[in-house]
Amino acid sequence: MSMTTPDAAVKAAPVAASSPLVEMRNIFVAFGGVHAVQDVTVDLRPGEVVGLVGGNGAGKTTLMRALSGARPADGGQILIDGQPVTIPNPRAAKALGIETIYQTLALAENVDAAANLFLGRELKSRLGSLDDSAMESATRNVIGRLNPNFKNFKSPVQSLSGGQRQAIAIGRAIHFNAKILIMDEPTAALGPAETAQVRDVIKQLKSEGIGIFLISHDIHDVFDLADRISVMLHGRLVGTVNKTDVTTDEVLGMIIMGKLPNEVTQKELAQLHG
Amino acid sequence: MTQVIGNAQAAIPEPSRPPRARLTGLVSSVIDGVRKGARTMEIDMRLAGMVIALVGIWLAFGYASNGLFLTPRNFYDISVQSVPVAIMATGMVLIIVSRNIDLSVGSIMGFTGYAMAMTQRYWLPENLHFAYDNYSIWIIALVVGIALGALIGAIHGGLIAYIGIPSFIVTLGGMLVWRGLIFKMQQGQTIAPLDRNFSIIGGNLPQGSIGELFTWLIGIVLCVGIVYSLLASRRKRRAYGFPVRPRWALGLLMVFGCAVVLGAMWVYNNYALPPLLATNFAKEHGIIEPAGGLIIPVGLAVPVLLLGGVALVMMFVTTRRPFGRYVFAIGGNPEAATLAGINTRRTILGTFVLMGILCAIAAATQTARLNAGVTSMGTSYELLVIAAAVIGGTSFSGGIGTIPGAVIGAVVMQSLKSGMVTIGVDSPMQDVAVGCVLIFAVALDTIIQRRAK
Numbered sequence: 197m198s199m200t201t202p203d204a205a206v207k208a209a210p211v212a213a214s215s216p217l218v219e220m221r222n223i224f225v226a227f228g229g230v231h232a233v234q235d236v237t238v239d240l241r242p243g244e245v246v247g248l249v250g251g252n253g254a255g256k257t258t259l260m261r262a263l264s265g266a267r268p269a270d271g272g273q274i275l276i277d278g279q280p281v282t283i284p285n286p287r288a289a290k291a292l293g294i295e296t297i298y299q300t301l302a303l304a305e306n307v308d309a310a311a312n313l314f315l316g317r318e319l320k321s322r323l324g325s326l327d328d329s330a331m332e333s334a335t336r337n338v339i340g341r342l343n344p345n346f347k348n349f350k351s352p353v354q355s356l357s358g359g360q361r362q363a364i365a366i367g368r369a370i371h372f373n374a375k376i377l378i379m380d381e382p383t384a385a386l387g388p389a390e391t392a393q394v395r396d397v398i399k400q401l402k403s404e405g406i407g408i409f410l411i412s413h414d415i416h417d418v419f420d421l422a423d424r425i426s427v428m429l430h431g432r433l434v435g436t437v438n439k440t441d442v443t444t445d446e447v448l449g450m451i452i453m454g455k456l457p458n459e460v461t462q463k464e465l466a467q468l469h470g
Numbered sequence: 471m472t473q474v475i476g477n478a479q480a481a482i483p484e485p486s487r488p489p490r491a492r493l494t495g496l497v498s499s500v501i502d503g504v505r506k507g508a509r510t511m512e513i514d515m516r517l518a519g520m521v522i523a524l525v526g527i528w529l530a531f532g533y534a535s536n537g538l539f540l541t542p543r544n545f546y547d548i549s550v551q552s553v554p555v556a557i558m559a560t561g562m563v564l565i566i567v568s569r570n571i572d573l574s575v576g577s578i579m580g581f582t583g584y585a586m587a588m589t590q591r592y593w594l595p596e597n598l599h600f601a602y603d604n605y606s607i608w609i610i611a612l613v614v615g616i617a618l619g620a621l622i623g624a625i626h627g628g629l630i631a632y633i634g635i636p637s638f639i640v641t642l643g644g645m646l647v648w649r650g651l652i653f654k655m656q657q658g659q660t661i662a663p664l665d666r667n668f669s670i671i672g673g674n675l676p677q678g679s680i681g682e683l684f685t686w687l688i689g690i691v692l693c694v695g696i697v698y699s700l701l702a703s704r705r706k707r708r709a710y711g712f713p714v715r716p717r718w719a720l721g722l723l724m725v726f727g728c729a730v731v732l733g734a735m736w737v738y739n740n741y742a743l744p745p746l747l748a749t750n751f752a753k754e755h756g757i758i759e760p761a762g763g764l765i766i767p768v769g770l771a772v773p774v775l776l777l778g779g780v781a782l783v784m785m786f787v788t789t790r791r792p793f794g795r796y797v798f799a800i801g802g803n804p805e806a807a808t809l810a811g812i813n814t815r816r817t818i819l820g821t822f823v824l825m826g827i828l829c830a831i832a833a834a835t836q837t838a839r840l841n842a843g844v845t846s847m848g849t850s851y852e853l854l855v856i857a858a859a860v861i862g863g864t865s866f867s868g869g870i871g872t873i874p875g876a877v878i879g880a881v882v883m884q885s886l887k888s889g890m891v892t893i894g895v896d897s898p899m900q901d902v903a904v905g906c907v908l909i910f911a912v913a914l915d916t917i918i919q920r921r922a923k
Contacts, residue, residue, distance in 0.1 A: 315812065
């Protein structure tokens with residue numbers, strides 16, 4: 197739906213000046229005694245892509261799981277459009293317009309594309325039965341735009357290719373008028389052609405005024421797509437920088453050493469290049 | 471598999487064996503042809519295979535028993551005896567699909583059956599002074615049984631879904647608990663005979679069937695239903711501009727479906743009431759028996775009708791309701807189901823409540839057929855029910871299974887048992903055979919599934 201009305205959304209979202217769509221303030225998440233996320237503050241504006249980068253175990257995914265309701269935060273505050281909210285479960289996140297594309301895609305392998313796209317939000321007839329034809333029709337529409345070669349609408353998704361499965365996961369996120377999109381490694385399992393497709397989709401969504409948190413290992417992906425970059429290390433936020441203010445080397449320095457560009461000495465920078 | 475072997479032998483020149491290679495190539499192309507035809511007609515290959523296997527079993531026993539197996543009377547008995555296992559297997563499908571197991575179904579069946587017998591023999595007539603065979607007794611007994619089944623299912627499901635105890639443990643415990651508690655109700659005495667209206671759902675003759683006219687009427691209603699639902703779904707897919715199956719395939723499906731239904735009804739109506747019962751019937755109704763004896767077609771058995779109703783409701787629940795979809799999604803990927811916002815705990819709880827209700831319905835048919843409440847009823851039925859679901863194509867790794875498959879699985883097992891009795895196989899060897907068939911069925915399915923990937 198959101199793809200059909202880009203004009204109105206773009207007008208409403210002049211990127212830099214607008215107030216934050218999402219603010220996550222001083223977020224804490226602990227698993228037992230392990231602090232996976234400590235005192236992290238990030239924000240996201242409409243029509244903006246914020247890249248979340250950091251090594252394995254830096255806490256990027258855990259931070260985003262607090263926003264998507266998959267694992268609620270243990271401390272801190274989340275504001276959507278300036279209003280404090282609680283997000284105890286995925287359903288609450290979806291109700292706030294937060295959609296997530298998980299790294300694992302989170303698809304039920306044994307059912308078809310439409311069943312996955314509408315999982316938990318099925319279209320129903322008046323008596324509450326499933327309206328499979330209506331769901332298949334909407335699925336053909338939304339996935340047809342993402343991947344025109346998609347044909348197997350009746351097959352269980354386990355028999356589909358990585359790109360086709362990704363199309364279902366993305367279609368699921370955008371069909372329900374997401375305002376805020378979380379993408380966790382959206383191109384990690386894809387070939388070059390499909391990666392290009394996903395990049396196009398991200399740019400398109402951005403132009404429609406959707407705010408996107410993009411988790412990625414690929415620093416080039418992030419530099420291509422993100423407006424700002426938030427770097428995490430060992431569960432803490434190293435810092436958030438404008439993409440135009442930094443080089444890839446400086447961001448690598450933040451990821452590896454946990455130091456902002458102005459804190460890094462020439463010697464350390466040299467060591468980084470080994 | 472066959473394809474690979476065929477190619478390998480074609481690649482390595484081996485002059486002594488080309489006929490075999492040609493044969494496997496032929497088999498392979500036949501399989502592929504059938505596959506393609508099935509895809510065009512949009513029928514479930516797995517289900518079709520099971521139906522063919524069932525018919526094969528019937529024909530084999532028919533041959534081995536010189537036709538004794540293939541009599542209307544035998545089919546009537548097989549269908550009635552399949553009912554309790556088939557009813558419970560429809561629920562077991564959902565349990566196994568969602569990656570759980572229920573080992574307590576036999577004990578729940580025994581417990582609720584005994585409680586229903588108690589209700590109609592003691593609690594209502596003696597404690598509440600209902601007249602014997604009062605028309606409301608069977609209804610109240612059935613309601614009590616179903617409520618108890620639902621309650622037991624809710625206890626199991628609650629412990630599994632909300633406390634997180636593995637279903638294997640909870641239902642293993644439940645199996646012992648409910649079986650043991652039967653003995654605390656009436657010191658384990660056999661309760662007989664039961665209410666006369668209640669015993670109708672057992673299918674015992676002469677009162678347990680619906681007669682010739684209603685059998686044909688139900689057959690016609692089912693045929694109309696088949697034709698209507700095929701046309702309605704076609705019209706809907708057309709309206710959305712989706713591909714539909716070709717006209718010939720639609721016609722073939724309609725003819726085949728109606729032929730199966732009417733054929734079954736014809737078999738039921740070809741079973742005449744046994745002479746002794748017919749004579750009694752004549753006396754009761756003041757009919758003078760003709761010289762050759764009275765021929766009264768028995769028709770469809772009441773418990774089979776009940777099973778049909780249960781199966782239709784369960785098919786509707788699994789394929790047309792959000793609940794059924796959630797059960798399958800949980801079985802396919804529990805994490806994805808949770809992240810999609812599905813209340814997985816409530817869904818799992820629901821599957822066990824449903825299972826408890828189905829156990830009670832199965833118990834009602836069995837108790838009515840025995841015309842007695844006995845403590846041992848349903849013993850080891852959990853294994854038969856699980857076997858029926860699995861023979862019917864339910865996958866133990868979760869996410870796969872169908873209601874019609876489970877019903878066919880139950881009929882396959884009962885056919886094997888009855889068939890072996892007919893040809894004089896002794897009881898221990900019957901178990902050996904059923905065990906082998908169970909493993910063979912799953913092995914075959916595993917190989918075919920692997921080949922399909």
